[in-house]
Amino acid sequence: MKKAAVLGTGLIGGSLALCLKERTDMEVHGYDSSAESVRLAEASGVVHRGHTELEPAVEGADVIFLAVPVGSAPGLLEWLAGLPLKPSCIVSDVGSTKGKIVEHAGRLSRLGATFIGGHPMAGSHRSGVQAASSLLFENAYYVLTPIPATPLSEVQKLSRLLEKATRARLVIMDPAHHDRVVGAISHLPHILAAALVNQVADYNASNEWFHRLAAGGFRDLTRVAASDPVMWRDILLSNREAVLDLLEDWTEGMRRIREAVHNSDAGRIEGFFRRAKEAREGLPERRKPGMIPPAHEIYVDVPDIPGEIAGVAHLLGEEGINLRNIGVMENREDRAGVLRLVLNTEEEREKAEKRLKAGGYQVFTSE
Ligand SMILES: NC(=O)C1=CN([C@@H]2O[C@H](COP(=O)(O)OP(=O)(O)OC[C@H]3O[C@@H](n4cnc5c(N)ncnc54)[C@H](O)[C@@H]3O)[C@@H](O)[C@H]2O)C=CC1
Numbered sequence: 001m002k003k004a005a006v007l008g009t010g011l012i013g014g015s016l017a018l019c020l021k022e023r024t025d026m027e028v029h030g031y032d033s034s035a036e037s038v039r040l041a042e043a044s045g046v047v048h049r050g051h052t053e054l055e056p057a058v059e060g061a062d063v064i065f066l067a068v069p070v071g072s073a074p075g076l077l078e079w080l081a082g083l084p085l086k087p088s089c090i091v092s093d094v095g096s097t098k099g100k101i102v103e104h105a106g107r108l109s110r111l112g113a114t115f116i117g118g119h120p121m122a123g124s125h126r127s128g129v130q131a132a133s134s135l136l137f138e139n140a141y142y143v144l145t146p147i148p149a150t151p152l153s154e155v156q157k158l159s160r161l162l163e164k165a166t167r168a169r170l171v172i173m174d175p176a177h178h179d180r181v182v183g184a185i186s187h188l189p190h191i192l193a194a195a196l197v198n199q200v201a202d203y204n205a206s207n208e209w210f211h212r213l214a215a216g217g218f219r220d221l222t223r224v225a226a227s228d229p230v231m232w233r234d235i236l237l238s239n240r241e242a243v244l245d246l247l248e249d250w251t252e253g254m255r256r257i258r259e260a261v262h263n264s265d266a267g268r269i270e271g272f273f274r275r276a277k278e279a280r281e282g283l284p285e286r287r288k289p290g291m292i293p294p295a296h297e298i299y300v301d302v303p304d305i306p307g308e309i310a311g312v313a314h315l316l317g318e319e320g321i322n323l324r325n326i327g328v329m330e331n332r333e334d335r336a337g338v339l340r341l342v343l344n345t346e347e348e349r350e351k352a353e354k355r356l357k358a359g360g361y362q363v364f365t366s367e
């Protein structure tokens with residue numbers, strides 16, 4: 001049996017381990033520096049075996065995934081480079097930045113193992129193994145960042161494994177290009193969300209109406225400000241150059257809109273919002289069926305997840321509707337809980353929607 005080792009059994013490592021366990025025949029080992037995280041991962045069946053020591057976790061492994069904060073990954077990689085790894089081993093990571101880690105990985109390649117940087121473009125503001133889900137990466141992009149020296153056969157091997165396990169859409173990108181793109185669509189937005197929340201918190205300190213009136217738009221825009229501060233500290237430090245460039249552009253953009261407001265320039269202000277509206281509406285659909293067969297999905301708001309999963313499954317069972325998959329979405333802050341149901345056919349999807357609505361549930365056809 002092939003062996004996979006996941007180093008760092010938190011949200012992403014735990015989710016990846018679950019994917020490998022559920023959809024491949026690999027034996028999945030987990031390692032974490034936190035004994036509690038290892039205990040939880042083992043107890044909840046996220047890994048076949050958990051370890052608090054690195055060596056037994058990676059010994060004889062065919063594939064190793066680093067799923068630790070980006071600031072801890074280079075040190076862990078150095079440590080790995082000193083261990084007797086299986087010579088054909090593929091080592092990958094899931095970090096949100098790629099330039100630094102790919103640079104660090106050179107030493108490992110000299111030992112016979114192949115390092116291929118990776119970044120699943122899905123996650124949540126939550127962290128820890130408790131939030132792990134085998135559905136997390138489904139239909140999301142999963143970026144691999146091989147360098148010119150990386151053997152194509154190894155990239156294909158890893159890509160096929162991840163496609164099967166995560167059901168994500170694998171794409172290949174240059175590490176520096178990845179860091180600039182992800183800097184713009186993920187790192188900068190996290191900074192802005194945090195800045196906005198901090199600014200309003202300052203105002204709220206002397207007048208609580210700021211928080212009391214904070215409704216839909218503010219909450220939508222700032223959900224990611226609830227993310228882990230240590231993880232985001234590491235990401236900014238690791239993607240320093242790209243983030244500095246992006247902040248420069250941001251400051252210039254703010255200067256321009258400030259000027260337009262200062263001059264009461266209605267045309268420019270309207271143009272600013274019109275351009276954004278068109279660009280926002282032109283964003284590609286999030287869940288396009290690519291190589292993955294279309295999923296007939298519905299989303300159900302549920303107040304209390306543990307009790308409600310059974311209730312929903314029961315209602316559908318009564319109607320003879322079979323669920324292909326059921327999962328809990330972790331990325332909605334404005335709703336108590338969201339169940340994602342995957343049906344086998346469009347007909348069954350419609351039937352399920354009707355039945356659940358009749359049963360008093362709030363049902364949505366997109367996330
Ligand atoms: N949270 C998200 O939405 C996403 C995160 N990522 C990346 O995934 C990586 C992991 O993030 P999460 O799973 O969210 O964090 P997490 O905090 O849920 O899990 C990290 C785990 O690593 C362990 N750990 C920390 N340092 C360690 C070390 N030196 N050796 C062994 N274990 C160590 C921690 O105990 C924890 O269990 C980060 O590099 C992050 O950039 C990538 C995509 C999405």
Ligand SMILES: O=C(O)C(=O)Cc1ccc(O)cc1
Nearest residue numbers: 096120121122123124125224
């Ligand atoms: O919660 C969200 O919307 C995120 O932004 C999750 C996320 C965090 C870090 C990544 O590198 C990729 C995705």
